[in-house]
Amino acid sequence: MAFLQLKEVEKTFFTYDSVTTAVEKINLTINKGEFISIIGPSGCGKTTLLSLISGLLHPTEGQILLDGKQIEKPTPETGYMLQQDYLFPWLTIEQNITLGLKTMGKTKIAEKELAYELLDTLGLSDKTKHYPSQLSGGMRQRVALVRMLSTDPKLLLLDEPFSALDYQTKLKLENLVFSTIRTHGKTAILVTHDIGEALAMSDRVILLTHRPGSIHQEFSVAHHLAEELPFNVRLDSQFTPLFQEVWKEMESLEKQT
Numbered sequence: 001m002a003f004l005q006l007k008e009v010e011k012t013f014f015t016y017d018s019v020t021t022a023v024e025k026i027n028l029t030i031n032k033g034e035f036i037s038i039i040g041p042s043g044c045g046k047t048t049l050l051s052l053i054s055g056l057l058h059p060t061e062g063q064i065l066l067d068g069k070q071i072e073k074p075t076p077e078t079g080y081m082l083q084q085d086y087l088f089p090w091l092t093i094e095q096n097i098t099l100g101l102k103t104m105g106k107t108k109i110a111e112k113e114l115a116y117e118l119l120d121t122l123g124l125s126d127k128t129k130h131y132p133s134q135l136s137g138g139m140r141q142r143v144a145l146v147r148m149l150s151t152d153p154k155l156l157l158l159d160e161p162f163s164a165l166d167y168q169t170k171l172k173l174e175n176l177v178f179s180t181i182r183t184h185g186k187t188a189i190l191v192t193h194d195i196g197e198a199l200a201m202s203d204r205v206i207l208l209t210h211r212p213g214s215i216h217q218e219f220s221v222a223h224h225l226a227e228e229l230p231f232n233v234r235l236d237s238q239f240t241p242l243f244q245e246v247w248k249e250m251e252s253l254e255k256q257t
């Protein structure tokens with residue numbers, strides 16, 4: 001059975017003076033353990049699509065099924081990581097990363113084990129008593145990654161999580177996020193404006209059309225590359241031709257406006 005299935009999904013926003021169809025006719029199947037990226041022109045509905053998958057929004061038409069069950073509302077089965085880390089400034093790093101567990105009533109030491117293990121793996125174990133303002137942007141995003149994974153969600157939704165970082169930090173964090181997600185065998189969907197990032201991190205890249213966004217083309221990344229760390233993928237001889245292929249398609253979409 002498909003892990004995540006989008007069937008003829010459409011989302012239209014109705015406001016007092018406008019009707020906006022953000023996405024339409026989206027048919028997509030994602031298997032367990034896959035890493036998918038969604039790219040496309042600005043305003044084509046990428047974030048809307050993630051919000052629909054998270055259960056924060058409901059489709060106007062169509063269905064979204066996770067493990068065969070229709071998604072009705074946000075649940076701990078799905079984790080979200082955004083461009084801004086949204087850490088609570090008045091809580092320590094330790095309190096921030098265990099907050100999700102606390103709201104789920106999981107306060108036992110054994111239930112927090114994964115969170116502490118992740119803090120250690122991501123080099124943050126000496127920062128547990130610090131406050132977010134005492135950390136760099138890259139560190140804060142690492143904390144956001146730990147917070148997302150600590151409740152052990154089945155599906156991860158990443159909405160431009162690296163776009164506010166400087167280039168070097170972004171490259172390092174891509175590697176770290178990728179290896180952490182792969183190690184834990186999670187299924188992930190990344191929204192990004194960066195073609196290179198999409199290709200370096202994913203098994204498949206989905207290119208959406210202009211709004212209303214529908215799937216224009218899907219690009220598969222060779223299996224041996226999809227298993228490599230993103231930084232190494234960027235250096236591979238197959239990377240540039242694939243980048244050019246995606247770039248050309250994006251350019252052709254621009255010409256259609």
Ligand SMILES: Nc1ncnc2c1ncn2[C@@H]1O[C@H](COP(=O)(O)OP(=O)(O)OP(=O)(O)O)[C@@H](O)[C@H]1O
Pocket residue numbers: 013014015020021022041042043044045046047048049211
């Ligand atoms: N709550 C809302 N009410 C009305 N219109 C909305 C709402 N949310 C999104 N939209 C509209 O839906 C369209 C798609 O927005 P969305 O943010 O999903 O695009 P995006 O591809 O993520 O954009 P970007 O690339 O700029 O981040 C836009 O025209 C946006 O104005």
